[in-house]
Amino acid sequence: MSVLYDAPGPKTRRRSRIASVISILAIIGLLVWLYFTLAAPRISANGVETPGMFDPSRADILSDPILWQAFGRGVVNTLRMAAVAAILAVAVGILFSFGRSARSRWVRIPTTVILEFLRGLPVLLMIFFVFLVFSTGSYWAGVIGLGLYNGAIIGEALRAGIQALPRGQREAGMSIGLTVLQTRFFIEFPQAFRQMLPIIIAQLVVLLKDTSLAYVVSYQELARTIKGLQDFYGNRYLFTLYAVGLVLYLILNLSLSWLARYIARRSGPKQGATIDPEVPKIPGGDGTQALMLPLRGGNLKRGG
Amino acid sequence: MDAIIAVTPLYLAGMVKTLQLLVIAGIGAFIVGVFVAALRISPVPALRAFATAYTELIRNVPLLLVLFFFAYVMPILGSNLDYFTLAAIGLTVYTSPFVAEAVRSGINGVPVGQAEAARSIGLGFTQTVTLIVLPQAGRMVVPPLINVFIALTKNTSVAGLFFVDELFKATGPATRDYSDAIIPVLLYAGALYLSITVPLGILAGYIEKKVTVLR
Numbered sequence: 001m002s003v004l005y006d007a008p009g010p011k012t013r014r015r016s017r018i019a020s021v022i023s024i025l026a027i028i029g030l031l032v033w034l035y036f037t038l039a040a041p042r043i044s045a046n047g048v049e050t051p052g053m054f055d056p057s058r059a060d061i062l063s064d065p066i067l068w069q070a071f072g073r074g075v076v077n078t079l080r081m082a083a084v085a086a087i088l089a090v091a092v093g094i095l096f097s098f099g100r101s102a103r104s105r106w107v108r109i110p111t112t113v114i115l116e117f118l119r120g121l122p123v124l125l126m127i128f129f130v131f132l133v134f135s136t137g138s139y140w141a142g143v144i145g146l147g148l149y150n151g152a153i154i155g156e157a158l159r160a161g162i163q164a165l166p167r168g169q170r171e172a173g174m175s176i177g178l179t180v181l182q183t184r185f186f187i188e189f190p191q192a193f194r195q196m197l198p199i200i201i202a203q204l205v206v207l208l209k210d211t212s213l214a215y216v217v218s219y220q221e222l223a224r225t226i227k228g229l230q231d232f233y234g235n236r237y238l239f240t241l242y243a244v245g246l247v248l249y250l251i252l253n254l255s256l257s258w259l260a261r262y263i264a265r266r267s268g269p270k271q272g273a274t275i276d277p278e279v280p281k282i283p284g285g286d287g288t289q290a291l292m293l294p295l296r297g298g299n300l301k302r303g304g
Numbered sequence: 305m306d307a308i309i310a311v312t313p314l315y316l317a318g319m320v321k322t323l324q325l326l327v328i329a330g331i332g333a334f335i336v337g338v339f340v341a342a343l344r345i346s347p348v349p350a351l352r353a354f355a356t357a358y359t360e361l362i363r364n365v366p367l368l369l370v371l372f373f374f375a376y377v378m379p380i381l382g383s384n385l386d387y388f389t390l391a392a393i394g395l396t397v398y399t400s401p402f403v404a405e406a407v408r409s410g411i412n413g414v415p416v417g418q419a420e421a422a423r424s425i426g427l428g429f430t431q432t433v434t435l436i437v438l439p440q441a442g443r444m445v446v447p448p449l450i451n452v453f454i455a456l457t458k459n460t461s462v463a464g465l466f467f468v469d470e471l472f473k474a475t476g477p478a479t480r481d482y483s484d485a486i487i488p489v490l491l492y493a494g495a496l497y498l499s500i501t502v503p504l505g506i507l508a509g510y511i512e513k514k515v516t517v518l519r
Contacts, residue, residue, distance in 0.1 A: 003419045004345065004429055004437075016347060023350040042382050053381070120454075120501035121494050122461035124472055129490050132479055212366035216465055223368050227376075235380060242377050246369060253364040 038239075053239045061237050062244075067229060074225030075248060081139065081221060082208045085146040089207060090200065092151025097158035097192075098184065118152035124213050131217045142214030142221075150207045157199045161192030198264035205256050212249075222248060307482035307489055311474070318474035319496055325392055325460040325470060326500070330453055332396035337403025344408055347429065359401040367462050370398045375466035391463035395456065402452045410445030411437060443515050450508035457500045471496060 008016055039052040051057050061067050099111030118126070127145030130136055136144065165188055173183030193200075212223040220228070226245040230238045343355035362370070374394035375387060383390070414437050422436040464473035475493045479486050 003416055003423060004347075004432055008347075019348045020350045023348055023354070027350065027354050038381070116502065116505075117494075117498065120458075120498045120505065122458040122472060122497060124461045124464075125475070125490070125494055125497065128472075128475065129494075132486050132490065209364075209366040212368040213462070215368055223366070223372060226372070230376070238380055239377060242373065246365065249366060249369060250361070250364055254360075257364065 050236070058237060058240050061233055061240065067233075067241075067244075070225050070229055071222070071244060071248060074220065074222040074245075075252070077219065078208070078211050078221040078252070081142050081146070081211045081214060081219065082204075085143045085150070085211070086204050086207055088143060088147030089150035089154055089204070092147055093154030093158055093200070094189075096152060096155025097162060097189075100155065100159050101162055101184075103180070115152050115155060118148055119156070121149075123149045123210055124216055127213055128216055138214060138217035138219040141217050142211065142219050146207055146210055146213075150203055150210075153203050154200050157196045157203070158189075158192055161196040162188050164195070165191055198260070201260040201263055205253060205260055208256055209249075209253060305488075307478075307485035308492055311478040311482065311489055311492065314474045314478060315471060315493060315496060318469060318471035321388070321468060321470040322457075322460050322472075323500075325388075325395060325463055325468070326453070326457050328392045329395035329399060329460070330456055332392070333399035333403050333452075333456070334449075336396060336400035338407055340400060340404035341407035341411070344404065345411060345433075355404070359404055362398060362401045365398075367395075367398050367459055368465070370394050371462055371466050387467040391466055391468045395459060395463065398459070399452065399456050402455070403449065406448040406452050407441070407445050409448060410441040413444045414440045447508045447512040447515065450504055450511070454501050454504045454508070457504070458497065461497075 035054075039054045041049055041052050041055075096111060096115055099107055100115065102108045102111070123145055126149055127141050130144045131138065131141035134141075134144075162184075169187055169191065170183055173187035174180070178186065211221055214221055215223045215227075218224065222245055226241050229241050233241070340355050340358060343351045344359070346352060346355075371391060371394040374390040378385070378390055385393075418436055418440065419432055422432040427435065460470055461472035464470050464476075471493055475490060478489045478493070482489050
């Protein structure tokens with residue numbers, strides 16, 4: 001129950017019911033309209049009538065094993081790239097978080113500059129850059145491009161996590177005789193990582209979505225598969241192929257998002273956590289889009 | 305160096321298209337996003353559910369697939385819009401849930417006490433939202449919103465894969481024509497992107513700091 005409005009009385013309940021019914025009808029109307037618009041046969045520019053989008057003649061390829069094999073390969077290729085890029089991104093992120101919170105300014109400033117670079121550039125451009133400049137082949141171009149970009153974002157999240165720890169943690173580590181590096185590794189980092197786990201996983205979901213950008217270097221992932229199959233079966237099947245690809249992406253992403261939420265709930269910030277709960281809160285936590293990271297309190301200052 | 309000078313006209317033309325996409329899709333996404341955010345806090349459950357479904361669905365579809373739909377599938381469905389318009393619509397649709405989330409998180413960021421206080425002095429839903437919550441949320445929303453626009457700037461590059469002659473698309477012919485200077489030519493394009501994203505980022509950080517002081 002929101003504080004924005006009272007527990008509804010009988011009159012409001014009736015009004016709310018009416019509003020609900022009207023909006024449900026409107027939404028259903030919209031969906032029905034969409035369905036019939038799609039299902040209606042249409043006349044193309046040269047006067048030929050083509051069947052509607054749900055016409056069986058557009059769906060007959062769905063029983064073709066070649067199609068499913070191709071989609072299967074697409075899914076596997078997408079996952080293969082996402083998995084390796086995710087490992088790379090976390091590794092790069094850890095390095096960045098250390099570099100940015102280093103005490104020597106000869107480490108800190110160059111790291112900051114590189115990080116700003118990576119965060120401000122389109123992933124697409126990075127993948128293209130790696131592909132052309134290092135001639136790595138399309139798979140590694142995608143992996144490296146995605147790994148660097150998402151690594152930069154994860155690095156910022158980790159750094160915010162380290163910075164948000166109470167000073168006492170670090171001081172306690174030093175006072176029992178650990179070196180600066182040991183304190184960072186054994187005291188600060190594990191806590192920051194745990195705190196930031198939900199953000200990191202949310203970023204990995206973004207990474208999975210962004211594997212589709214390897215389209216640009218003709219990597220045969222899911223989106224390329226749709227295009228390839230369009231060339232194979234012809235334009236009339238494009239709508240069907242697209243719908244299949246879309247559903248596959250949704251299954252992949254929604255299940256990973258669900259997993260992310262599950263892990264976040266299990267191992268996210270605990271009650272009585274040492275970190276100010278304000279800091280790691282992220283609205284939505286997303287995006288090629290990323291950069292929804294909180295900027296609060298100079299924790300994640302950009303620019304500068 | 306010659307290559308840099310030679311590709312400049314091409315890049316600037318691309319940059320103009322990129323900025324156009326950014327502005328058009330930015331405004332469009334803002335309008336749609338605020339509308340969706342309004343639906344998400346509305347007292348009518350059906351509208352809330354619809355807005356939630358919309359947000360969840362679109363956020364889980366890759367941008368490339370959204371633009372793919374607009375560039376390849378829409379023409380088959382009988383649209384005769386040009387690719388620029390289609391890409392602008394696609395970016396609008398894709399960005400709107402992120403705007404909605406930013407706005408919603410801003411609204412949620414206003415302490416509950418504020419809404420409670422407003423309710424306790426007898427203000428209704430509309431009054432509470434328009435007079436108390438929104439004016440405060442407005443300030444909190446700006447930095448995350450700018451971050452959404454930074455992301456949008458970078459996302460406009462994907463439109464280059466779908467026949468829009470924006471900045472990223474321009475790197476194709478540029479690298480082909482100056483294959484001996486690929487690195488500077490690509491870095492040049494990157495610098496142009498950074499010239500949009502970095503100032504926006506600094507602006508977001510600056511406003512963020514001001515808002516924090518005000519609180």
